[in-house]
Amino acid sequence: MTGPDARRPDFDPGTWLLDRIDARERVLTGQVEQIQTEIDTLAARLGELREQVEHLRISRKTLISLAEEDPAPAEPAGAPPAVPDHPAYRQILTVFGEVGGSLRARDLAAAMDLPLTQNAIQNVRAKLKRLASRGILIETEPGLFTRPRS
Template structure:
């Protein structure tokens, strides 16, 4: 009876070990795929597409002027500092929301989550 239970447990351990190995391989494959996708150049906008319509709001102009002078990508927190806004969760989230909106309009790009930059033609 003890021998049978031991054999069953060993069989379960072998099965779980094989499943764990498969999952580890899948995680490794996903990491490689993510790295590959992040290394791809951004898709250039179609030259026949009309230019994005920027919502008429002074905050958008302020944001774009900061990006015009920026050396590299920025986070919402960095933008708050450059705009002399208090670095509070409310301001950071509000700024992030505006940045995401500008990304969805095709005005800015988000090469990595939370990292924003000017869209290059």
């Protein structure tokens, strides 16, 4: 029905207007529900995006904080230093393992049952210096050698 038909005997203008209002109300109510569903969907998406932004802010803050705490990252542990391929070096390290402390070249020569001559002590000292240069031993003070702490 597009308009009132006043020529019909059963025509009631009040009912016709109420029917038009009801029809219009149903259409508008449908549109409201549709738009409300879209708003709910957009609000949920907005919440997800805000949460993602907040996570990024927290990540940035954490990374900056970590960078400020430790500007130089720790060096990764490399392969252990290679011991020179000579039985005397293995014997020296065995003595250090048994003693468990610091030794001087003279004390090491005595522990290895070498003659305590100047030449023998100088040879032992040269081997100790070579082991120290490779990081296998540490010279804690001039002439005093020990194993590094693990």
